[in-house]
Amino acid sequence: xxxxxxxxxxxxxxxxxxxxxxxxxxxxxxxxxxxxxxxxxxxxxxxxxxxxxxxxxxxxxxxxxxxxxxxxxxxxxxxxxxxxxxxxxxxxxxxxxxxxxxxxxxxxxxxxxxxxxxxxxxxxxxxxxxxxxxxxxxxxxxxxxxxxxxxxxxxxxxxxxxxxxxxxxxxxxxxxxxxxxxxxxxxxxxxxxxxxxxxxxxxxxxxxxxxxxxxxxxxxxxxxxxxxxxxxxxxxxxxxxxxxxxxxxxxxxxxxxxxxxxxxxxxxxxxxxxxxxxxxxxxxxxxxxxxxxxx
Amino acid sequence: xxxxxxxxxxxxxxxxxxxxxxxxxxxxxxxxxxxxxxxxxxxxxxxxxxxxxxxxxxxxxxxxxxxxxxxxxxxxxxxxxxxxxxxxxxxxxxxxxxxxxxxxxxxxxxxxxxxxxxxxxxxxxxxxxxxxxxxxxxxxxxxxxxxxxxxxxxxxxxxxxxxxxxxxxxxxxxxxxxxxxxxxxxxxxxxxxxxxxxxxxxxxxxxxxxxxxxxxxxxxxxxxxxxxxxxxxxxxxxxxxxxxxxxxxxxxxxxxxxxxxxxxxxxxxxxxxxxxxxxxxxxxxxxxxxxxxxxxxxxxxxxxxxxxxxxxxxxxxxxxxxxxxxxxxxxxxxxxxxxxxxxxxxxxxxxxxxxxxxxxxxxxxxxxxxxxxxxxxxxx
Numbered sequence: 224x225x226x227x228x229x230x231x232x233x234x235x236x237x238x239x240x241x242x243x244x245x246x247x248x249x250x251x252x253x254x255x256x257x258x259x260x261x262x263x264x265x266x267x268x269x270x271x272x273x274x275x276x277x278x279x280x281x282x283x284x285x286x287x288x289x290x291x292x293x294x295x296x297x298x299x300x301x302x303x304x305x306x307x308x309x310x311x312x313x314x315x316x317x318x319x320x321x322x323x324x325x326x327x328x329x330x331x332x333x334x335x336x337x338x339x340x341x342x343x344x345x346x347x348x349x350x351x352x353x354x355x356x357x358x359x360x361x362x363x364x365x366x367x368x369x370x371x372x373x374x375x376x377x378x379x380x381x382x383x384x385x386x387x388x389x390x391x392x393x394x395x396x397x398x399x400x401x402x403x404x405x406x407x408x409x410x411x412x413x414x415x416x417x418x419x420x421x422x423x424x425x426x427x428x429x430x431x432x433x434x435x436x437x438x439x440x441x442x443x444x445x446x447x448x449x450x451x452x453x454x455x456x457x458x459x460x461x462x463x464x465x466x467x468x469x470x471x472x473x474x475x476x477x478x479x480x481x482x483x484x485x486x487x488x489x490x491x492x493x494x495x496x497x498x499x500x501x502x503x504x505x506x507x508x509x510x511x512x513x514x515x516x517x518x
Numbered sequence: 519x520x521x522x523x524x525x526x527x528x529x530x531x532x533x534x535x536x537x538x539x540x541x542x543x544x545x546x547x548x549x550x551x552x553x554x555x556x557x558x559x560x561x562x563x564x565x566x567x568x569x570x571x572x573x574x575x576x577x578x579x580x581x582x583x584x585x586x587x588x589x590x591x592x593x594x595x596x597x598x599x600x601x602x603x604x605x606x607x608x609x610x611x612x613x614x615x616x617x618x619x620x621x622x623x624x625x626x627x628x629x630x631x632x633x634x635x636x637x638x639x640x641x642x643x644x645x646x647x648x649x650x651x652x653x654x655x656x657x658x659x660x661x662x663x664x665x666x667x668x669x670x671x672x673x674x675x676x677x678x679x680x681x682x683x684x685x686x687x688x689x690x691x692x693x694x695x696x697x698x699x700x701x702x703x704x705x706x707x708x709x710x711x712x713x714x715x716x717x718x719x720x721x722x723x724x725x726x727x728x729x730x731x732x733x734x735x736x737x738x739x740x741x742x743x744x745x746x747x748x749x750x751x752x753x754x755x756x757x758x759x760x761x762x763x764x765x766x767x768x769x770x771x772x773x774x775x776x777x778x779x780x781x782x783x784x785x786x787x788x789x790x791x792x793x794x795x796x797x798x799x800x801x802x803x804x805x806x807x808x809x810x811x812x813x814x815x816x817x818x819x820x821x822x823x824x825x826x827x828x829x830x831x832x833x834x835x836x837x838x839x840x841x842x843x844x845x846x847x848x849x850x851x852x853x854x855x856x857x858x859x860x861x862x863x864x865x866x867x868x869x870x871x872x873x874x875x876x877x878x879x880x881x882x883x884x885x886x887x888x889x890x891x892x893x894x895x896x897x898x
Contacts, residue, residue, distance in 0.1 A: 315776060320694055347778030357769035361791035374779030374787055419773070426777065 254385045256427055259377040260348040264291040264460045265331040265429035267312060267349075272326035273488070274307050274316060282307050283488040285326070287479055289430075294456040296471035296497065297464045299481030299512070304489030305464045308481070309432050312462065313349035314342040330430070347375050349430040350423035354438055356415035358407030358422070365403040367418055371426035385425055393421035394451045413444020420451060424459075431455065433463040437470065449474050468513055472501050480509045550593050558586035583614070627864065634861030637854055642862065646835075648824035652852055659855040661862055663825040667740060667836040668866065670829045671819065672809050674744040675751055679804060682748075683755035684790075684797070690756075691763040692771075692785050705760075709753035716749040717814035725818065738820040740829025743836070746814035755804040762796030763789060802874040809867050812838035837863040 267289040274282040282304035289295040297305045310316040311324055314335060327334045335345045350371075358367045368386045372379055379385050386403065390396040395417040399410070407418055416436055423431055433452070437445040452461060452474045465471050471478055478501070479494035493500060493509045504510045511517055562582040566572040587607055595603035637656040645660035686705065690698050720742050728736020735741065766789050774784040790797065815821070820833035821843060837859055845856030 313776065315772065318772070318775065343778050343780055346776055351776035353769060353773065353776075355769055357767070357773045359770060359773070359788055359792070361788075361794065370774075370787075371777040374774055374777050374783050376783075422773075422777070 254379065254381050254388060256372070256385075257378045257380075258375075259372075259426055260429050262427070263429065264458065265348065266291040266329075267430055267460060267462065268329040269308070269312070270327050270329065272308065272311055272324065272328065274304065274311060274324045275322065276319065277321040280488040281483075282311075283490055285481075285489075285491050287491060287494060289460055289462050290477065291460050292457055293476040294452060294461040294463060294474055295477040295479065296475035297462065297479050297481060298466075298468065298471050299489070299492075300483075300517075301466070302489075303481040303483040305481050306434055307489075309351075309434055309462060309464050312430075312432055313351055314345050315351065317342065343375065347371075347377075347426060348428055349432060350426065350428035351432045352416070352419050352423055352434065352436045354435040356412055356419050356439065358410070358415050358418050360406060360408040362407060363404045364399050364407050364410070364418060367407040368421050368425050370422055375426060377426055389421040389425040390418075392424050392451070392455055393417045394447055394454075395421055411444075413440045413447060416440060416444065416448060417451065420448070420455075424455065428459060430460040430462065433461065435464050435466060438466065445470070468501075468515065472497060480504075480506075480512060482508060482512070546597075550597065551590060554586055554589040554593060558582050558589055561585055587611075630857060630860050630864060633854065633857035634859075637858050638861060642858060646823065646825040652847075652849055654851075656851050656854040656858065659858050661837065661840060661859055663822065664835040664837045664840040664859065665862065665866070666825065666827055667819065667829075667834040668809060668838075668863075670827075671740050671743050671747060671815075671834070671836055672805060672870075674741065674829060675747040675808050676801070676805070678744065678748045679751045679755050680801060683752055683759055683800075683804075686752075686756045687759035687763055688785055688789075690760050692781065692789065702760075705753050705756050708749070709757055711749065711753070712813075713746075713750045713811055714813035714816070716746045717816060717818050719749070720746040720814070721817045734831060738818065738833045739831050740819050740826075740834040743815045743819035743834070744829070746818050747808045747811060750811055750814060751804045751808045754807055755800050758800035758803060759793075759797055762793045762800060765796065766792045798874055798877065802871055805870050805874070806867055809870065810838055810863065812842050815839050816842075837866065 269285055269287045269289075272282065272285040273280065285304075285308055287295075297309065299305050307316060312328055316322050316324060324336075327336055329335075330345070330348065334340070335349075358364075359370055362370060365386050366373075368389050369379075369382060371377065372382075372385075387396060387400075390399065395414060398414060399418075407415065410418060416439075420431075420436070437448055440448070449470065452463065455461065456474070456476075463471075463474065475497045477495065478497045480492045480500060481489050482492045483489040493504060493506045500509060501513050504513060559582055562578055562585060566578050566581060572578055587610065590610060591603045591607050594606045637659065639657050641657065642659055642661045643665065644662060646663035647660050650658050650660055686701065689695065690702055690705075724736045724745065725738065725742055770788055770792060771784055774788040775781070779787070815836055815838065819836060819839070821839040822833040822835045826832050826834045841856045841859040841863065843856075844852055844859065847853055847856075
């Protein structure tokens, strides 16, 4: 097992193929969850999404398709509604008291905001990793990984295997396997963030949202997490918000450029395959932004 | 090459590294402070007793302290400069303030211990006062009935307060109800409620109608005292738990919700465990407040000289009432029974503190202290 991890971590981030990640998981496939999300990745599609905080319109007319088993990056300057859009995708937006929204978000064709759909059920299928690492301080590393099961009432037949599988997918297993009982808060910032990724992966979600997961981390941890994204990007749908242009270029298959003009709500200026957005963007503003002329 | 070798040897032979702690006080500092103290004392004696007639020891103390500060400032300025002198003066004043707070507390504790300890025997914990006459020696005092009453009433109060207080604090913090503001105002107002009013309320609203209607439960007994104590303790616990829950970072709640947890599940499995130590402290503070309350008990549990283990029927003694009853008696040996009671009350509250600390200690932290050692050994 250690050997396979070795090869996957030393391989260049862009290179791992579907084969390497399946090689890594033969034992883990046996872990079955009951009450968890349906297996496999799911496609997300936003249709004419708009968002308000109080009376202020912050996002307007965003339509975006995030294909299954691919990494979609949301880029753009601060305050253009990327994070708001991301939080709309798993119904975290409605936790803000003054927030409201319009449009619909389809998860494999089903509107997650449809009448009778429970936010809990949606969030179980669409996991989220936050900007600031937030492991539960009252729980050990192991309990942190299993927290999702406990919190969402998902049952699992082999918890030890699930812990190992999740930590391995997040690239943390080798560093913490000797101290699974120590508290999650005792890890370094980069390790904490990978623990949070492991925690999100443990419930085997169909989609994983990441809100600037590397902005609080040093370059080494960032590289490690980018490798993790490249590896899990073949199993689940990943949507990542990033301020780092190079990161978007490195990890994503698709890219959407958000921009808010002065006193205007945020909109998607351009979206498409990452090579096209960075290589030959159609919109002049995209060209300026990806080449570092503003923002 | 040959030139570098001896130099390397010289480096290796250099004397061991001397540890320095710039923040610690040096012997010279202590000597200067001692010198200032001695000179200030002598100067005070000279001025206040040889030149003037001192009005009393307090004046001496004030003059000596002022002189000490002045001398310390001048001496330190000459030795280390103006900045260090100001720093030394402020540190001295802060330490004086801490001592000024600690000394009355220690005096009070010492007074009770000195007054009560000589008469405290095992007998206090084994029998009640029903067979003890006023002229019997102080060491014959029995307080078992009071201890039982205090423990039962405090425990019953906890049974009411902990769930109610936790739920109210959770309501104030974790919901978006419009009634949070009025509830918070009510809790604040209640925490300022004089405790005798709580007792009076129970007396007027429950006991008088209860006795008139002949309902046994609503007459003088431990339960009525518990109701009054609950009114005293509930706002304290609610407010403290409220503050503690507010300290739990929102990121943790979001993380939990993003994993598919319900709000109730988030509170139970994430927020409360994170705030565990703080919640325990809140409960300890509530216990300390309630175990020493006398006023709400005066006309609710009423007090008794004999053992009553049933808090639901009949007057019941408790330690504060015990102290209150005996300290105001005319005979000096009966008054001393009150001091014994006060000593036991203090010991009881200390014991409850220690117990609650033990229960509320952070388990994950203890584990953390153990684990790194183990892994360090494994790595070796």
